[in-house]
Amino acid sequence: MNKVMSNKLVIALYVLPALILIVTLIYGPILLTGYYGLMEWNGIGPMSFVGLDNYIELVQDSKFWESAGHSFLLAFFSTLSLAGYLIISLILGGKIKGSNLLRKIYLIPMLLSSVAIAQLWIKIYDPNNGMLNSLLMALGVDNPPAWLADPNYVLYAIFVAILWQYAGFYIIIYYAALKGIPETLIEAARIDGANPVQIAYKIKVPLIAGVIKVTIVLAIVGSLKYFDLIYVMTGGGPNGASEVIASYMYQEAFGSYNFGYGSAVAFFLLLITLVITWLTRKLTASGDEVQY
Amino acid sequence: MRDNWKKMLAAIAFTVLFILTACGGGSESSSSGESNENGSDSAGKTIEFMHLWPEGSSKQHFEIVNGIIDEYEQNNPDVKVEVEILGNEQYKEKLKVLSTSNELPDVGMAWPAGFLEPYVSGNMFAPLDDLLEGPLKDKFVAGTAEAYQIDGSTYSLPLELNITPIYYNKRIFDENGVEVPETYEELKAAIQTLADNGVTPVALGNKDRWTGSMWYMYLADRIGGPEVLNKAINRTGSFEDPALIQAAEEIQELVDMNAFINGFNGLGNDEAKGYFINEQAAMYLMATWDLPEWTTNEDNPQEFRDSVEYMKFPTVEGGAGDINSYVGGPGVGLFVAENSDVKEEAKDFVAFFVEKWGEKSVTDAGVIPATKVDTEGIELPQMYIDILNDLNEASNLTLYADVQMSPSVAEVHLDMIQALFGKAVTPEEFVQEQEAALAEEEE
Known part of the structure; x- marks a missing residue:
């Protein structure tokens, strides 16, 4: 086997299929998107080169910035909610009764497709027959809001669904990371008289700091390019109240047939995501990895 | 070394297979009428017809279409109709591609207004005003054929109406x-x-x-x-x-x-x-x-x-x-390609098709045709009959x-x-x- 792997030709050959796929399906389209972003194009007819006009328009487009604001808000909440997931995982890892079952329950949303989750939450939020409003009315609330139709609530209503959707994913990641901490360290701390909170805060969390950083990047990037639930549940409406960058891009490219402009939005989103990822890594970078 | 070659070969074969399967697209092609081999007979003429009602997803539509084609071929023994069927999205894609290489089928389906525009401005579709003046005069519900009008000429004749x-x-x-x-x-x-x-x-x-x-x-x-x-x-x-x-x-x-x-x-x-x-x-x-x-x-x-x-x-x-x-609004309509070499036959076929479709679509498939329907003696739920009667009196659409x-x-x-x-x-x-x-x- 070593002999095979030392042959450069063979290495190239083995890498080739994946390389071809990733170049034609990922990097090629990214470059093309960048190229289309410089064009005025309706998706069918001839293109005309307009230089950076699309980007200039983009910077002045209040609708775009509004949707970007929503995306950043989602990123903020997703990052914040990571703390909650971490606490849940710490508790689950604490050998409480039924933690096995609970872990599986948390994971279930991950197994559902986004469209199914969207349909589920549409039913929950239904203004007249929905579970949530029936509950609120039973509790004596007179006029519960029409969650997905009210511009003041719609964004947060969808955020709840999105956070719910990804809870299981992050809990599993944290849970697995926590499982990797050697039992001996915790044992030693306990003998030294540390209480469970101290153990969690002083030993477990620092040890999985690397994983936490990764999840922060994942949460932020995932939020910035988030699309599915929003598209199915509201389509960005009503009146753009739940529009995010990705849904705005879709609307422009496939709704209004402004493929050039939509591509510019997509490329800009890529740039934003890259910058934010870089920033996050910078900000969360601490000197040395903690080791005991 | 021999082993290496085997592995390389397998890798190559796998790559090629992957690419091939990724590129393969399917289209259903069939010819109605029993004597397809004679389709290229020098005496006979062939109309290529593309539609978007595959047997699997639109059985009733599919059967009506086949029935109409059979009848047309019996009435016109020297004309053969060659059918190609694609699902909705593939149909639109293929039409786009064919139009760029100027190989549109003689007869096909189009949607009103926005869809029609690029084809008409590219001079791909033939105006069908002579049919509207001639055999199909006053057959359509007011406002339906007009939806396919661009600059005063009508480029498709509608089949469906809502x-x-x-x-x-x-x-x-x-x-x-x-x-x-x-x-x-x-x-x-x-x-x-x-x-x-x-x-x-x-x-x-x-x-x-x-x-x-x-x-x-x-x-x-x-x-x-x-x-x-x-x-x-x-x-x-x-x-x-x-x-x-x-x-x-x-x-x-x-x-x-x-x-x-x-x-x-x-x-x-x-x-x-x-x-x-x-x-x-x-x-x-x-x-x-x-x-x-x-x-x-x-x-x-x-x-x-x-x-x-x-x-x-x-x-x-x-x-x-x-x-x-x-x-x-009307749904799909039939167009005739501008560069068709059997334009007259194609137009004749379109006129025949529209008329027959109008007779059968509502009873056989529950689709309201864009042509006026005589509700005398046809069996349908009362609501259909009423709507069809209202349509005959429609002043505008x-x-x-x-x-x-x-x-x-x-x-x-x-x-x-x-x-x-x-x-x-x-x-x-x-x-x-x-x-x-x-x-x-x-x-």
């Missing part, structure tokens, strides 16, 4: 002592009564936006007459027409009266329809493609289907509109606004509709935004 009546639940009307309204004032009074009694008057799924657009279009038609909206869109008029502002005001008045279901801007059309089917809403404005839901669909309770009736959108007092004017407009203007229109219903804009802003979008595009 109009949009208001369906209402007779049982709910009776329980609340509401009479079927005949004028818009009566409609508002009915809505008021229902709302006061705690019944949802109208199911509306305005998340989809085109649903609200139909309410607006009707009010515009009834207040300003059938031409005012069309003129605003085709730029012979303005969207700031007083009638169009008034229609927008009426919409907001209806919203204030709680005419539409709670949370309508967050409900999709299917959810709204669900409310109507659950008998939780008294009225529902929707196209006739939903007729099977109220007549033949066994999934809906018999009791509900029996209580559904329909009415024409009432007239507004002092308005210019006429009760027999409808919002609606206004094509859905978002279909009439170019895609980017349509987006503005639809967004404005949602904002209007949600009271995020005033009626004045509503018309100004659309006027601006239309004017900008005109430049």
Whole structure:
């Protein structure tokens, strides 16, 4: 086997299929998107080169910035909610009764497709027959809001669904990371008289700091390019109240047939995501990895 | 070393296989008529015909088409019809590709207005005015063939048609002592009564936006007459027409009266329809493609289907509109390729097809054809018969606004509709935004 792997030709050959796929399906389209972003194009007819006009328009487009604001808000909440997931995982890892079952329950949303989750939450939020409003009315609330139709609530209503959707994913990641901490360290701390909170805060969390950083990047990037639930549940409406960058891009490219402009939005989103990822890594970078 | 080669070979084979399977697309091709081999017979002529009703997903359509082709071939023994069938999306793709290489089929299917535009400006489709003047004169419901008109010539002949009546639940009307309204004032009074009694008057799924657009279009038609909206869109008029502002005001008045279901801007059309089917809403404005839901669909309770009736959108007092004017639109139509080498035969086939389709589609597939139907002696649910009879008296058909407009203007229109219903804009802003979008595009 070593002999095979030392042959450069063979290495190239083995890498080739994946390389071809990733170049034609990922990097090629990214470059093309960048190229289309410089064009005025309706998706069918001839293109005309307009230089950076699309980007200039983009910077002045209040609708775009509004949707970007929503995306950043989602990123903020997703990052914040990571703390909650971490606490849940710490508790689950604490050998409480039924933690096995609970872990599986948390994971279930991950197994559902986004469209199914969207349909589920549409039913929950239904203004007249929905579970949530029936509950609120039973509790004596007179006029519960029409969650997905009210511009003041719609964004947060969808955020709840999105956070719910990804809870299981992050809990599993944290849970697995926590499982990797050697039992001996915790044992030693306990003998030294540390209480469970101290153990969690002083030993477990620092040890999985690397994983936490990764999840922060994942949460932020995932939020910035988030699309599915929003598209199915509201389509960005009503009146753009739940529009995010990705849904705005879709609307422009496939709704209004402004493929050039939509591509510019997509490329800009890529740039934003890259910058934010870089920033996050910078900000969360601490000197040395903690080791005991 | 031999082993290495085997591995490399396997890797190559795998790569090639991957690429091949990724590129393979499927299309169903078949020829009707038993003597396909003679299709290229020097004496015979072959019409290539492409349609989008595969046997699997549209069996009834498929069979009607085959029946018509068989009959045509029997009547014209020297002409063969060669059929190619693709699903909806692939069809559109393939047509696009064929048109760039100038290899369109002799006869195929097209959609009105926006879809047609690039093909006509590229001189791909032949004008079919001679058919409309000749064998098909007065066969079509008013306004249907016109939807395929560009610069005065008609480039496709429609097969399907939908109009949009208001369906209402007779049982709910009776329980609340509401009479079927005949004028818009009566409609508002009915809505008021229902709302006061705690019944949802109208199911509306305005998340989809085109649903609200139909309410607006009707009010515009009834207040300003059938031409005012069309003129605003085709730029012979303005969207700031007083009638169009008034229609927008009426919409907001209806919203204030709680005419539409709670949370309508967050409900999709299917959810709204669900409310109507659950008998939780008294009225529902929707196209006739939903007729099977109220007549033949066994999934809906018999009791509900029996209580559904329909009415024409009432007239507004002092308005210019006429009760027999409808919002609606034709679906697919048949075109003949401009560069077809059997153009005359193709046109003849189209005329034959349209006529036969009109005779069979509604009885065999429940599809309302764009041609007028003689309801004498055909067996159909009563609602179909009534609608078909109404169609024969239709004075006008206004094509859905978002279909009439170019895609980017349509987006503005639809967004404005949602904002209007949600009271995020005033009626004045509503018309100004659309006027601006239309004017900008005109430049």
